[in-house]
Amino acid sequence: xxxxxxxxxxxxxxxxxxxxxxxxxxxxxxxxxxxxxxxxxxxxxxxxxxxxxxxxxxxxxxxxxxxxxx
Amino acid sequence: xxxxxxxxxxxxxxxxxxxxxxxxxxxxxxxxxxxxxxxxxxxxxxxxxxxxxxxxxxxxxxxxxxxxxxxxxxxxxxxxxxxxxxxxxxxxxxxxxxxxxxxxxxxxxxxxxxxxxxxxxxxxxxxxxxxxxxxxxxxxxxxxxxxxxxxxxxxxxxxxxxxxxxxxxxxxxxxxxxxxxxxxxxxxxxxxxxxxxxxxxxxxxxxxxxxxxxxxxxxxxxxxxxxxxxxxxxxxxxxxxxxxxxxxxxxxxxxxxxxxxxxxxxx
Numbered sequence: 001x002x003x004x005x006x007x008x009x010x011x012x013x014x015x016x017x018x019x020x021x022x023x024x025x026x027x028x029x030x031x032x033x034x035x036x037x038x039x040x041x042x043x044x045x046x047x048x049x050x051x052x053x054x055x056x057x058x059x060x061x062x063x064x065x066x067x068x069x070x
Numbered sequence: 071x072x073x074x075x076x077x078x079x080x081x082x083x084x085x086x087x088x089x090x091x092x093x094x095x096x097x098x099x100x101x102x103x104x105x106x107x108x109x110x111x112x113x114x115x116x117x118x119x120x121x122x123x124x125x126x127x128x129x130x131x132x133x134x135x136x137x138x139x140x141x142x143x144x145x146x147x148x149x150x151x152x153x154x155x156x157x158x159x160x161x162x163x164x165x166x167x168x169x170x171x172x173x174x175x176x177x178x179x180x181x182x183x184x185x186x187x188x189x190x191x192x193x194x195x196x197x198x199x200x201x202x203x204x205x206x207x208x209x210x211x212x213x214x215x216x217x218x219x220x221x222x223x224x225x226x227x228x229x230x231x232x233x234x235x236x237x238x239x240x241x242x243x244x245x246x247x248x249x250x251x252x253x254x255x256x257x258x259x260x261x262x263x264x265x266x267x268x269x270x271x272x273x274x275x276x277x278x279x280x281x282x283x284x285x286x287x288x289x290x291x292x293x294x295x296x297x298x299x300x301x302x303x304x305x306x307x308x309x310x311x312x313x314x315x316x317x318x319x320x321x322x323x324x325x326x327x328x329x330x331x332x333x334x335x336x337x
Contacts (some may be wrong), residue, residue, distance in 0.1 A: 014082075014083060015082055015083040017083065017087075017088035017089075018088060019088040019089030019090075019271075019282075019283050019284075020089070020282065020283070020284055021089060021094075021283055021284050021287065024284035024287075025284065025287070052245070055094075055097060055098065055101065055245040055246070055249070056094055056097075056242075056243075056245050056287075057093070057094075057097060058086060058089065058090050058091065058092070058093025058094045058096075058097065058283075059082075059084070059093055060074075060077070060082070060093070060096075060097060060100075061083075
């Protein structure tokens with residue numbers, strides 16, 4: 001199976017409450033909270049598309065959009 | 071269907087506190103339903119009262135938001151009337167086991183095909199952090215400022231003793247296991263109980279100095295273990311997670327139909 005390639009972190013800033021669960025558990029430290037306490041993908045190039053942030057978000061505020069590698 | 075197609079976006083952001091485990095349970099449940107490829111019209115969600123019961127407002131299934139502790143009674147009526155639908159009942163620990171304790175054991179005993187998801191955050195969050203029957207000895211709560219002297223009980227063991235034919239436990243940290251267990255519980259024909267340990271950082275976490283939501287989830291990682299693991303044999307304090315029971319026994323609606331058929335022969 002082709003390895004998934006990251007297209008974007010789709011973040012809904014209106015729904016994010018800044019709990020920091022995704023930031024804490026990201027295995028590659030891709031995510032950070034900004035000055036507004038909303039999640040941002042600070043190092044998207046390190047993302048391995050494990051989608052644990054998406055699965056653990058209590059607010060359904062983050063989605064990993066992938067493009068299958070050729 | 072995508073996850074977003076199963077929710078009522080107009081009610082978002084939801085009312086749960088930042089870091090509340092109930093949102094993770096909703097997320098995991100939606101992923102399980104998406105994997106099953108079910109349509110919104112095949113599912114009925116019946117809930118009672120409490121933070122956890124708010125789930126029924128946010129999902130776009132047939133939903134009934136009923137009275138405290140009695141969700142399983144309403145759900146029993148729905149299932150008997152429309153047995154072709156999948157009935158899911160999300161409950162909190164207090165809703166399911168204090169206010170609704172009697173409904174819980176008898177629904178389990180009848181083995182009616184309902185999926186009961188018990189979100190155990192060990193506190194009454196919505197009403198201000200009072201201790202629940204699952205808080206446990208020695209914990210603190212708004213109504214137990216010195217310490218709680220009530221002992222808790224084991225939801226999985228209670229459900230098994232009451233006769234539930236599917237009993238499992240997982241946590242808000244173990245999201246992949248959670249999705250898998252909820253999927254199996256929905257597919258199971260009979261009364262399924264899924265206990266999910268969830269964090270309440272606002273009350274249980276703050277009163278018991280357990281840190282923020284992520285730290286409470288770290289606790290779930292460190293203090294739970296797969297059923298029958300070597301770690302459990304070495305440390306009995308660890309909480310087991312996984313599927314405890316999965317057995318086929320006569321289901322209530324099917325048995326009821328047989329009684330109707332039998333009785334009609336006589337007329």
